[in-house]
Amino acid sequence: xxxxDLEVLEAEAQDDDEEVQPRRLPVPARRAGLPVRRRGPxxxxxxxxxxxxxxxxxxxxxxxxxxxxxxAQVFRDTQDxxxxxxxxxxxxxxxxxxxxxxxxxxxxLIDLIQExxxxxxxxxxxxxxxxxxxxxxxxxxxxxxxxxxxxIRSWSMVKLGTTQMQRQLFFRSQTEKQGLERDFVxxxxxxxxxxxxAEAVFVPAESRRQKASHELGRAARDFSxxxxxxxxxxxxxxxxxxxxxxxxxxxxxxREIMEQVAGRLNTFIADLPEKEVYILKHRLLxxxxxxxxxxxxxxxxxxxxxxxxENSLKDRLKKALKDIxxxxxxx
Numbered sequence: 001x002x003x004x005d006l007e008v009l010e011a012e013a014q015d016d017d018e019e020v021q022p023r024r025l026p027v028p029a030r031r032a033g034l035p036v037r038r039r040g041p042x043x044x045x046x047x048x049x050x051x052x053x054x055x056x057x058x059x060x061x062x063x064x065x066x067x068x069x070x071x072a073q074v075f076r077d078t079q080d081x082x083x084x085x086x087x088x089x090x091x092x093x094x095x096x097x098x099x100x101x102x103x104x105x106x107x108x109l110i111d112l113i114q115e116x117x118x119x120x121x122x123x124x125x126x127x128x129x130x131x132x133x134x135x136x137x138x139x140x141x142x143x144x145x146x147x148x149x150x151x152i153r154s155w156s157m158v159k160l161g162t163t164q165m166q167r168q169l170f171f172r173s174q175t176e177k178q179g180l181e182r183d184f185v186x187x188x189x190x191x192x193x194x195x196x197x198a199e200a201v202f203v204p205a206e207s208r209r210q211k212a213s214h215e216l217g218r219a220a221r222d223f224s225x226x227x228x229x230x231x232x233x234x235x236x237x238x239x240x241x242x243x244x245x246x247x248x249x250x251x252x253x254x255r256e257i258m259e260q261v262a263g264r265l266n267t268f269i270a271d272l273p274e275k276e277v278y279i280l281k282h283r284l285l286x287x288x289x290x291x292x293x294x295x296x297x298x299x300x301x302x303x304x305x306x307x308x309x310e311n312s313l314k315d316r317l318k319k320a321l322k323d324i325x326x327x328x329x330x331x
Contacts, residue, residue, distance in 0.1 A: 049110075050109070050110055053110075053113075054096065057092045057093050057096060058093060060089050060090060060092065060093070061090070062090055063086070063087070063090045065134065068087065068090070068129075068134065068135055069129045071083045071086055071087050072087060072124075072127055072129035072135065073129050075087065075124070076127075076128070076129065084121075084124050084125075087124050087127075087135060088117070088120055088121055088124055091120055091135060091136050091139060092117065092120070094136050094139075094140075094143075095113055095116040095117055095119075095120055095143055096113055098116060098140070098143055098144065098147065099112040099113045099116055099147065102147055102148075102151060105151050105155075107150070107151055107154055111150065111154075112147050112150065112151075115146045115147050115149075115150040116143040116146060116147050118146050119139070119142035119143040119144070119145060119146030119147070120139050120142065120143055122142050122146070123135065123138055123139030123141075123142040123143070124139070126138075126142075127139070224237075225237045225238040225241065226238060257324060260324050261321065261324060264320050264321055264324070265285075267320075268316070268317060268320045275299055275309065276309060276313060278295070278298075278299075279295060279306065279309055279310055279313060280313055280317075282295065283295070283310055284310070284313065284314070284317070292306045292307055292310075
């Protein structure tokens with residue numbers, strides 16, 4: 001093949017290569033001020049301490065009845081801390097479940113779990129494996145008791161007791177609370193014919209009557225006097241708190257009424273005979289009245305006569321003070 005023919009073939013092959021090469025698109029210009037977005041490896045989501053605790057608790061295997069009985073017997077006989085630790089760890093998930101049932105009391109869940117764990121450890125210490133029941137059936141009462149005591153302790157800055165009455169006020173359903181409050185009111189008013197349900201809950205009745213109002217007041221939770229009354233108002237509870245001092249308007253009104261009563265009494269006494277004046281001052285206008293017999297002996301008359309004069313004085317005194325509001329009813 002001649003050199004001229006080779007040059008022609010090479011030129012055709014070069015033309016074919018240029019035809020099959022894709023055409024490059026122009027790179028769009030980046031706007032000024034915009035950062036360049038670079039893709040990188042996504043950071044793993046961080047877990048809270050509480051989430052980590054839940055994961056660790058759920059990984060701990062449960063114990064069979066036989067294993068639990070064996071560990072409980074070992075701990076009871078030898079006080080082996082490893083056996084107690086295994087019993088506690090195997091039941092930690094149940095403490096978490098019970099803590100969720102008290103979460104609506106606005107306390108931290110992790111604090112409830114810690115208190116429940118203390119109750120669980122106390123239950124392991126007191127557990128008797130020879131009774132035949134499972135540990136959690138016994139421990140549930142210790143766990144509840146520690147959680148409830150913690151809620152009561154943290155409920156108010158004022159120390160509250162842990163009596164049966166307060167437990168019922170805190171841990172009964174809303175419907176039962178309303179029933180308890182109704183029973184409290186009935187007992188406070190001295191209604192012995194109240195519904196019999198209260199008799200089964202609170203004994204004795206004398207204790208209910210004395211503590212009802214006090215316990216209901218203590219069941220309310222603390223709040224700040226500087227807090228606003230509602231979201232739409234700027235007024236605080238401190239603004240509407242009544243003053244312990246007597247208001248000036250009330251003091252002036254009381255003084256005016258007393259002046260009117262004193263004037264009417266002076267006019268009323270001026271027209272009375274000596275015997276009726278003495279009965280008025282020593283029977284009706286004194287904090288320590290004399291007896292009817294003592295006054296009768298003084299004036300040489302019977303007790304019945306003194307009583308008649310006293311009733312007559314009351315009727316006439318009411319008429320003299322009837323136009324002064326609220327005074328005539330006190331006679």
